[in-house]
Amino acid sequence: MSAPDERTFTALRTQLHEAAEAFAEGPDGLQGILLGLVDDVERAVREPLEIFPVCHHSPASALAMARRLRDKQPKVVYLELCEDMAPLLPELRNCKLPVALQAFASEADGFPSRWSPLSVVAPVTEASAEYQALAYALDTPGVELVLVDRSSDHVFQWDARGETSAEPATAQAGPDAPPPEEEAALHGDAVGVEIGDLRPRFADLEEHLLRHGRVRHWSEWWHQYVELPLGDSDHDTYRQVMFLIGSLFRRLAPGDAHRVRVDEDRERYMWTRMREHLAASGTDPADCLYVCGAFHAASRVAEFGVRGSDTFEISPVSATRWQHGLIPSSHAAIEAQFGLAAGSVSIASTVWAKNLRRTRVKPYRLAGQAGTRKPKAKKAAAASAAPPDRATAGDPAVPPPDKLTGFLRQEPALDRLDEAELLGWSVEIVRAARRNGYLASTADAIAVFETSILLAGVRERAKPTPYDFQDAAVTCIEKDTVPGRRDVRRLVEIMMGGDRVGRVGYDALPPLARDVHDRLAPLDLGLQQRGVRRALLDIAGRPELAHCSDVLWMLRYLLPQGAARPIMGERKLGERPIQESWDLALGTHQRALIELGYEGVSIEQVLEQRLRRRAYGPQATAAVVLEAVEAATLHLPGRRFADELGARALEVLSGERTVDGAPEVLRRVRRLLAYYRTAEPALPPWIESFAKAGYAHYCTLLPTAFTDEDATVPQVAAMLGFLFSMESLALSLGCDRTQLQLALAQSHPRDASKTALLWAAQTQLGHLTRADVRARCAELLGNPLTLEAYPRYLSGFVNALEPVPELTDFVVEAVSEAFGRLPDPVLLPWLPSLITTLRAGGAELAPLLIREAGRTFPGRLDALDAWTPPWRAQPAAEDVRPARGTAGGRPAHLLAAHPATCDAMADLLGCEGTWHRSGSQSPGLALATRHPETSKALEALLASA
Structure with a gap:
C-alpha cells in the first residue's frame, strides 16, 4: 500500500499562512489555529475507516448520508449512540417518528440519591442522518449495526452534577429556545444524547457569526450558510466542510476542563469499541462506515483511528438497574432539550422533503413504518450486490482531493426566487390567520410577499428563507395584538410543517x-x-x-x-x-x-411499590402512611398490604415528637375506622393498636402542645378530637381515662385561643359546666384589660368544635355576645381572623355553626325586634339542678315510672330482687333503697347528661 500524498492540502496551508501574517501581523497564534484546522481535516480524511461527520437533525447530513450509503454499501455501520440501546432499534418499525430511545432507572445504585430517577433519551427523526443509517443497516441483509458510544450508565458516571449542583444535566436552553409547552415536556428532565451537537461553545464566536450573518439565532445561521450550500455538494466536499466546522468549533471552545475531558473520553471510548469489533470480526476497515458528530470527527486523542493506541480503559458499569424502551417525541421536545430555535426542526423536516423532491434521492425507511412497503427481493438483492465505488470509498491508496479551497473561494450561489412557493406561503398564512381571529385580507398577503423579498434583500439574500418569511408575516399581520391563542410566528411554524408528535406502537x-x-x-x-x-x-x-x-x-x-x-x-x-x-x-x-x-409488569405492582416506598421513606409521617393505607384500601384487592402499612403507621406514630400531622391523622383515621366498622366483621388488629397507642401518645404530648408556640390551635384541637373520638375504643382496649384527665390537669396554656380550647375539653370531661364557662366569658367581656383578647378566645371556641361538637350552641351564643357587646375598634380587626378560621375548617365547622344559628335566630326580619336570645330568656336546663333533699332530686320516681329499666340495670349488675310495696313507698323506690350503688350510678349519669 503506497503512502498518501502529503501535498494534498499544501495550497490551502499556504493561503492560510499568508492570511495569518496579514491579519495578525505575525505567524504566531492565528497561524497555529488556522493550520491546525487543516491538519484536523487532513487527518480525518486520511483515516482508513471512513468517518462520516453529521449534524444533529440536519437535512443536508441526511441527504448526504442517503447518497453515501447507496454508493458505498458498507458492511458494518458504527453509530455514535449509547451501546446499551441496541436492542431497542428493531422496535422502531412499530413507531411513528419522531420517537426517542430511552434508558430509565427508577433507583440510582452507585449515584447520589437526589439524581433519581435517571433517564437518558436519544431522539430520532426521519430527517436525520442517524435514521438513514439505522434504516439501511436494519433492512439490508448482511449489514451489521454497531453502537459504539458510552453506555447510559457511563453518561451519569461522567456527569458533573456531583461536582457542581444537583440540577439535571440537560442541554442549556439558548436564547432562541422555544417556550415550555406540553409537547416540549415529552422528554421530561431526561439527559439528552444527540449525534452531532454542532454549535459554537465560544459565545463571542456565535455572536460574531450571527451579527455578520444578519440572522437572529443559530438555527437560522446554520440553515442559511451551511444547509443550503451543502445541499447539492458532492461527498468529498461535504465531509471536508463538516470536518472544518467541527475542528473550528472545537479549537475555539472555552477551556472547560470537565467538558473537554468528557468529549475526549467519549472519543477514546468509541475508537476503542470499534477496534475491538474489527479485531473480533476481521472486517476490512474499508467496508465500514463510522457515523459521528462533526465535533468528534475532528478529534486529536491518541486513540483516534484504527491504528490508534489502546491505552484507554473502560470503567465497569454501576449496579444501577436500567430499563430500556421507546417514548414519543416531538419537534418541540427536541428543540427545547437541545436549545434550538422554535420551529427549526419543523423547518428542517420541510427542507428535507423539498430536497428529496428536488434531487430525486431515494431515502431509506424502515420497512413497515409510516405506510412504507417492504422492498422487493430482487431489488434488495441487486442493491446489496452493487459493488462499492472504491474511488470514493476512502481507500488510503487514493489521495483525498482538496475540495475546501474551491468551496471557500466560491461566491454564494444566487438561488432564483421561487415566486410560486413564496406566493403560496403568503396566501396560506393569511388563510391561517383569518381562522385564528386576525383581520387579514388579500392586501396582507401581498404585503407579506413583498416584505419577504425586501427583508431578503436587506440581509443580502437572493431568495427569502422561511425565517425571512416568518418575520415578514409577523410585521404585516400581527400588528400589535394577538386575538387568539396562537401568534403569527406560531402559525408560520405550523404552516411549515408543524410540531409533529411521534407515537410508540402497541407492539413496542x-x-x-x-x-x-x-x-x-x-x-x-x-x-x-x-x-x-x-x-x-x-x-x-x-x-x-x-x-x-x-x-x-x-x-x-x-x-x-x-x-x-x-x-x-x-x-x-x-x-x-x-x-x-x-x-x-x-x-x-x-x-x-x-x-x-419500567417499574413493574402491572399497575397494581407499581402502585404497591410506590406506596411502600412512600410509607418507608425517610420523610414518612403517620399522616403520610395513613394516606398510603387509604390508597391501598381503595385501589388494591385484599387487606394484606393495607394491614402491613397500618402496622407501619403505628410504628411511625410512636416515634413522632411533634403534632404537625395531627389534623390529617385525625381525618384519615376517622374515615378508616368508619369504613372498617361498616365493611368488616371485626376491626383489623392494627387499627385497634393504633387507637390505643395514639390515645397514650397524644395524652403524653398534650401538656407540651398547649404551651408550645409552634403547635397551632387547629393541631391541638385535632389532638383532642383524636382523644375524644377514639376514647371509647381505647378504653375498651385497656387504656385509662385518668391519662387524659392528668394531661389536661398538667396543661397550662398562655395563649388565649388554647385557653378556650382547654375550657372546652374540661367541659367535655365534666370538670366545668357551661355556666362556669359562660361566667368566665362574661368576666372577660366586662374587664377592659381582657376585652381586646376576647376575639382570640372565640377563635379557640370555634376550633373546639372539632373535638367537642356539642358546644355548637354555646359557640353561637359566644359569637353573638361578642357581636353585641364588643366595640367596633376591637370587633372589626378580629373579623378577618374569624373568617380565616372558618375557611380553614369550613368543611366541618362552618356547617355546624350555620345550622345552629338557623335554629337559634328568627327566620323573619320583623320578628327580630321582639326576639330574645334563648340563653337570656331562662336558665339552661343543665344549670337548674333540683335540691338534693327534694323528691325530684333523686331517681326514685323515675325508677318507679320505668320498672323495665330498673330490671335491666339490676340484671346487668347481677342483683336479684322482686318488686314489692312497703307502705306508701313505691316498688322502684324500695328496690333502689335495697341497692344504693345502683341509685348512685344512675344519679351520676343523669347529672352528667
Whole structure:
C-alpha cells in the first residue's frame, strides 16, 4: 500500500499562512489555529475507516448520508449512540417518528440519591442522518449495526452534577429556545444524547457569526450558510466542510476542563469499541462506515483511528438497574432539550422533503413504518450486490482531493426566487390567520410577499428563507395584538410543517402499557391516539366495566394530572360506583405510561411499590402512611398490604415528637375506622393498636402542645378530637381515662385561643359546666384589660368544635355576645381572623355553626325586634339542678315510672330482687333503697347528661 500524498492540502496551508501574517501581523497564534484546522481535516480524511461527520437533525447530513450509503454499501455501520440501546432499534418499525430511545432507572445504585430517577433519551427523526443509517443497516441483509458510544450508565458516571449542583444535566436552553409547552415536556428532565451537537461553545464566536450573518439565532445561521450550500455538494466536499466546522468549533471552545475531558473520553471510548469489533470480526476497515458528530470527527486523542493506541480503559458499569424502551417525541421536545430555535426542526423536516423532491434521492425507511412497503427481493438483492465505488470509498491508496479551497473561494450561489412557493406561503398564512381571529385580507398577503423579498434583500439574500418569511408575516399581520391563542410566528411554524408528535406502537410498548390498553379495550375509544377521549361507564348496566373503573382510578393516582380525569363519580371508602364519566388522554401522556412499565409488569405492582416506598421513606409521617393505607384500601384487592402499612403507621406514630400531622391523622383515621366498622366483621388488629397507642401518645404530648408556640390551635384541637373520638375504643382496649384527665390537669396554656380550647375539653370531661364557662366569658367581656383578647378566645371556641361538637350552641351564643357587646375598634380587626378560621375548617365547622344559628335566630326580619336570645330568656336546663333533699332530686320516681329499666340495670349488675310495696313507698323506690350503688350510678349519669 503506497503512502498518501502529503501535498494534498499544501495550497490551502499556504493561503492560510499568508492570511495569518496579514491579519495578525505575525505567524504566531492565528497561524497555529488556522493550520491546525487543516491538519484536523487532513487527518480525518486520511483515516482508513471512513468517518462520516453529521449534524444533529440536519437535512443536508441526511441527504448526504442517503447518497453515501447507496454508493458505498458498507458492511458494518458504527453509530455514535449509547451501546446499551441496541436492542431497542428493531422496535422502531412499530413507531411513528419522531420517537426517542430511552434508558430509565427508577433507583440510582452507585449515584447520589437526589439524581433519581435517571433517564437518558436519544431522539430520532426521519430527517436525520442517524435514521438513514439505522434504516439501511436494519433492512439490508448482511449489514451489521454497531453502537459504539458510552453506555447510559457511563453518561451519569461522567456527569458533573456531583461536582457542581444537583440540577439535571440537560442541554442549556439558548436564547432562541422555544417556550415550555406540553409537547416540549415529552422528554421530561431526561439527559439528552444527540449525534452531532454542532454549535459554537465560544459565545463571542456565535455572536460574531450571527451579527455578520444578519440572522437572529443559530438555527437560522446554520440553515442559511451551511444547509443550503451543502445541499447539492458532492461527498468529498461535504465531509471536508463538516470536518472544518467541527475542528473550528472545537479549537475555539472555552477551556472547560470537565467538558473537554468528557468529549475526549467519549472519543477514546468509541475508537476503542470499534477496534475491538474489527479485531473480533476481521472486517476490512474499508467496508465500514463510522457515523459521528462533526465535533468528534475532528478529534486529536491518541486513540483516534484504527491504528490508534489502546491505552484507554473502560470503567465497569454501576449496579444501577436500567430499563430500556421507546417514548414519543416531538419537534418541540427536541428543540427545547437541545436549545434550538422554535420551529427549526419543523423547518428542517420541510427542507428535507423539498430536497428529496428536488434531487430525486431515494431515502431509506424502515420497512413497515409510516405506510412504507417492504422492498422487493430482487431489488434488495441487486442493491446489496452493487459493488462499492472504491474511488470514493476512502481507500488510503487514493489521495483525498482538496475540495475546501474551491468551496471557500466560491461566491454564494444566487438561488432564483421561487415566486410560486413564496406566493403560496403568503396566501396560506393569511388563510391561517383569518381562522385564528386576525383581520387579514388579500392586501396582507401581498404585503407579506413583498416584505419577504425586501427583508431578503436587506440581509443580502437572493431568495427569502422561511425565517425571512416568518418575520415578514409577523410585521404585516400581527400588528400589535394577538386575538387568539396562537401568534403569527406560531402559525408560520405550523404552516411549515408543524410540531409533529411521534407515537410508540402497541407492539413496542412495555408489558404494563399493553396490559392497560387490553384492560381498557371494552371502552372502545382508541386510547393510543393523541387527544382527549370521553369515556362513559354505566357500571350498573354493564358490571364488566367495573374493572375498567378500577384501572382508571389507579391510573389517576399514578399518572400526571390530565391523563385520566374523572368528570362524574368519585371513589370513597365503603362506596360502590354506579356511573362514571372520564376524560382520558393516555395517548398524549404516553411517555408517562411507558415509564410506569419500567417499574413493574402491572399497575397494581407499581402502585404497591410506590406506596411502600412512600410509607418507608425517610420523610414518612403517620399522616403520610395513613394516606398510603387509604390508597391501598381503595385501589388494591385484599387487606394484606393495607394491614402491613397500618402496622407501619403505628410504628411511625410512636416515634413522632411533634403534632404537625395531627389534623390529617385525625381525618384519615376517622374515615378508616368508619369504613372498617361498616365493611368488616371485626376491626383489623392494627387499627385497634393504633387507637390505643395514639390515645397514650397524644395524652403524653398534650401538656407540651398547649404551651408550645409552634403547635397551632387547629393541631391541638385535632389532638383532642383524636382523644375524644377514639376514647371509647381505647378504653375498651385497656387504656385509662385518668391519662387524659392528668394531661389536661398538667396543661397550662398562655395563649388565649388554647385557653378556650382547654375550657372546652374540661367541659367535655365534666370538670366545668357551661355556666362556669359562660361566667368566665362574661368576666372577660366586662374587664377592659381582657376585652381586646376576647376575639382570640372565640377563635379557640370555634376550633373546639372539632373535638367537642356539642358546644355548637354555646359557640353561637359566644359569637353573638361578642357581636353585641364588643366595640367596633376591637370587633372589626378580629373579623378577618374569624373568617380565616372558618375557611380553614369550613368543611366541618362552618356547617355546624350555620345550622345552629338557623335554629337559634328568627327566620323573619320583623320578628327580630321582639326576639330574645334563648340563653337570656331562662336558665339552661343543665344549670337548674333540683335540691338534693327534694323528691325530684333523686331517681326514685323515675325508677318507679320505668320498672323495665330498673330490671335491666339490676340484671346487668347481677342483683336479684322482686318488686314489692312497703307502705306508701313505691316498688322502684324500695328496690333502689335495697341497692344504693345502683341509685348512685344512675344519679351520676343523669347529672352528667
